[in-house]
Amino acid sequence: MGYLSRILLLTQLLTLHHIWGEQTCPGFLCKDGGCIAQSVLCDNTPDCRDGSDELEDTCGLRHCKKDEFACNSSRCVSLRFRCDGTDDCGDGSDEASCQNCTADFFLCERTGSCVARAKLCDGRPDCPDGQDEGAGTCPSGQHPAPHTCSISEFSCGDGQCMPHSWRCDHSPDCADARDEDDCDQDECLVNNGGCSHLCVDQPMGFLCDCPAGMRLVHDSQCEEIDMCLDSDVCNQLCVHVNGTFSCDCHEGYLMSPRTGECKAKGDVAQLVLSSSEGVRRVNTAGMEYREMAAHLLGPGPMAALTANRTVYWARPGQGSIYRISMDGKPLEPVLLLKGHGAVLGLAVDWIHELLYWTNADTHSIDVARLDVSAQRLLIGGLAMPTGVAVEPLLGFLFWSEGGSSPRIERAGLDGEGRLPLITSAIWNPVAISLDMPRRLLYWVDSGMRTISRVGFDGQHRKTVVESNGYLDRPFGLAVFEGHVYWSEQDTHSICSADKHNGSLFRVILPNIASPGGLVLIHPVLQPKGPAVCGNNGGVCQYECVPDLFSGTSSPSFTCILPKGSSGDDDDDAVVSHTLPGPALSDTTSAGILSLIVVLSVLLAGVVLWWWREECRPSRTLDLQDFSLKESQDPLIQAPARGMEVCPVKDTLVKLDLDHY
Incomplete structure (x- = not known):
């Protein structure tokens, strides 16, 4: 009986645990006791650790939408991916039995697969049966593809190639012996062959060369190599001196003597991430995994204010923005904003204490104080705004757009001075992040399955991480020290790689249920700086946004009225100001004052002379003879009858010394 009693007690405990779990889980209760958001239920991606959210008894018979293709793997992909030459299903079923390929592709008849037309008749079979290289496909004379000699070979002219070392060796190797023609001339003897530095005689002709530290341009001239521009030789700062370079780090970092990497001083950075299991944090080494807000479920975007260790998170699909403390x-969590559309990106201006976010429903970028008071639409008319980032020390606002015209743009923090950075070779940028020490913007493209970067000026674009099985469905992105970090939903992982070339790839955290936005916390990521709006609380009644691109010599700012305030519908809802310039020194002020006194004395003499010449006794004037329309000065009154007057000039000169 004792054994049966224990079995009965265990059954009762399990039943109570299941009932308690159903009452405390606001989303879907997994069969193993886990809790996930309803929004990720039956999305063809297991989010429960036991996969119970994707079982047939949970989801029933799946049906893809009308504009989707049903893969054999039960995944649904867009119909436009069908027969496009790329395996989007993962099992090749979207590329099988393609009866009609698009205009840019060739149909392999036996298998029904599609091959890019650029690969036709290139000497390499791409169809399983080689149909793309067959005589029926390639026109006469085009198959096989014409063969060209490599740069290390000499062409005999009849398609035959031989090593350059056989040229002018006194032994004919070409059928027509052309490899032994013109072998006794040394062009370097005359004017150094036109080379600026080194001339190297060759069996056939000559070559210009350069000494170490220089490179050849225009085939004959040498110029100094700036290694700082040509490659990622340094982790942060690169100093070019006399053909060589040295590396350095920004304030707040120390250079590792072993790797040359700039490491942030102080504690290890914390990585905060959202998921369908709540908001959690871990250090960049993948250790000390902790829970922060278990009931904030969903892979929403994130941002942070490092100074007070505060994290901002947006609930996906609801437009709700929360504030979460990391201390203790x-x-x-504090609900700051509710029902504000689809928030896809968040960014914090830690200098001016502003919160920026992208709104896919209103197609805009909005801005508000950190407590979301005085909020206002900043930039509108965007197709599909996704990620957003700020660099307040330089006054830059960055954002990415998806949709029919994907792009990455830059503007001032007040939304003015827009500049496109990336408009081509981009498909669906879902997140952006800044490498402030090197002034680079990184973005992750879920369509191209890549992580790329570009300078703040739109130059030096480079792809650093290409599709490696962990970029099929990326969500969040962050950059710190020498690495780039991202979340990937198909593999349920948080990953990292070298920010220069994608090497040193590793999975920091596996088995994360629907990982979403992520943000790094460390003081060096938000360095201190002057706030343009810091001393202007008395000028702006509501919100102050800096304008570092006003074109004035003094820093400027813009006062923005919040939604619903008086004047919100007026054209004057946004008012620009310029801060006073620096005070003049005593010596400078005295000199200016002396000059004004001298000019005033001279002007008084001129006025006195003019008065004597012009003021003469005249006939009596009637009121009808005098028109006040000659002057707009309200101090001029109609003269009394019989009064002597002087002619009224159109322009009155007035000195204002109050400003000196």
């Missing part, structure tokens, strides 16, 4: 034990 988990605190109750």
Whole structure:
């Protein structure tokens, strides 16, 4: 009986645990006791650790949408991916039995697969049966593809190639012996062959060369190599001196003597991430995995204010923005904004204490104070705004757009001075992040399955991480020290790689249920700086946004009225100001004052002379003879009858010394 009693007690405990779990889980309760958001239920991606959210008894018979293709793997992909030459299903079923390929592709008849037309008749079979290289496909004379000699070979002219070392060796190797023609001339003897530095005689002709530290341009001239521009030789700062270079780090970093990498001083950076299991944090080494807000479920975007260790998170699909404290034990999150559309990106201006976010429903970028008071639409008319980032020390606002015209743009923090950075070779940028020490913007493209970067000026574009099985469905992105970090939903992972070339790839955290936005916390990521709006609380009644591109010599700012305030519908809802310039020194002020006094004395003499010449006794004037329309000065009154007057000039000169 004792054994049966224990079995009965265990059954009762399990039943109570399941009932308690159903009552405390606001989303879907997994069969193993886990809790996930309803929004990720039956999305063809297991989010429960036991996969119970994707079982047939949970989801029933799946049906893809009308504009989707049903893969054999039960995944649904867009119909436009069908027969496009790329395996989007993962099992090749979207490329099988393609009866009609698009105009840019060739149909392999036996298998029904599609091959890019650029690969036709290139000497390499791409169809399983070689149909793309067959005589029926390639016109006469085009198959096989014409063969060209490599740069290390000499062409005999009849398609035959031989090593350059056989040229002018006194032994004919070409059928017509052309490899032994013109072998006794040394062009370097005359004017150094036209080379600026080194001339190297060759069996056939000559070559210009350069000494170490220089490179050849225009085939004959040498110029100094600036290694700082040509490659990622340094982690942060690169100093070019006399054909060589040295590396250095920004303030707040120390250079590792072993790797040359700039490491941030102080504690290890914390990585905060969202998921369908709540908001959690871990250090960049993948250790100390902790829970912050378990009931904030969903892979939403994130941002942070490092100074007070505060994290901002947006609930996906609801437009709700929360504030979460990282200090001490988990605190109750604060709801800042509710029902504000689809928030896809968040960014914090830590200098001016502003919060920026992208709104896919209103196709805009909005801005508000950190407590979301005085909020206002900043940039509108965007197709599909996704990621957003700020660099307040330089006054830059960056954002990415998807949709029919994907792009990455830059503007001032007030939304003015827009500049496109990336408009081509981009498909669906879902997140952006800044490498402030090197002034680079990184973005992750879920369509191209790549992580790329570009300078703040739109130059030096480079792809650093290409599709490696962990970029099929990326969500969040962050850059710190020498690495780039991202979340990937298909593999349920948080990954990292070298920010220069994608090497040193590793999975920091596996088995994360629907990982979403992520943000790094460290003081060096938000360095201190002057706030343009810092001393102007008395000028702006509501919100102050800096304008570092006003074209004035003094820093400027813009006062923005919040939604719903008086004047919100007026054209004057946004008012620009310029801060006073620096005070003049005593010597400079005295000199200016002396000059004004001298000019005033001279002007008084001229006025006195003019008065004597012009003021003469005249006939009596009637009121009808005098028109006040000659002057707009309200101090001029109609003269009394019989009064002597002087002619009224159109322009009155007035000196204002109050400003000196």
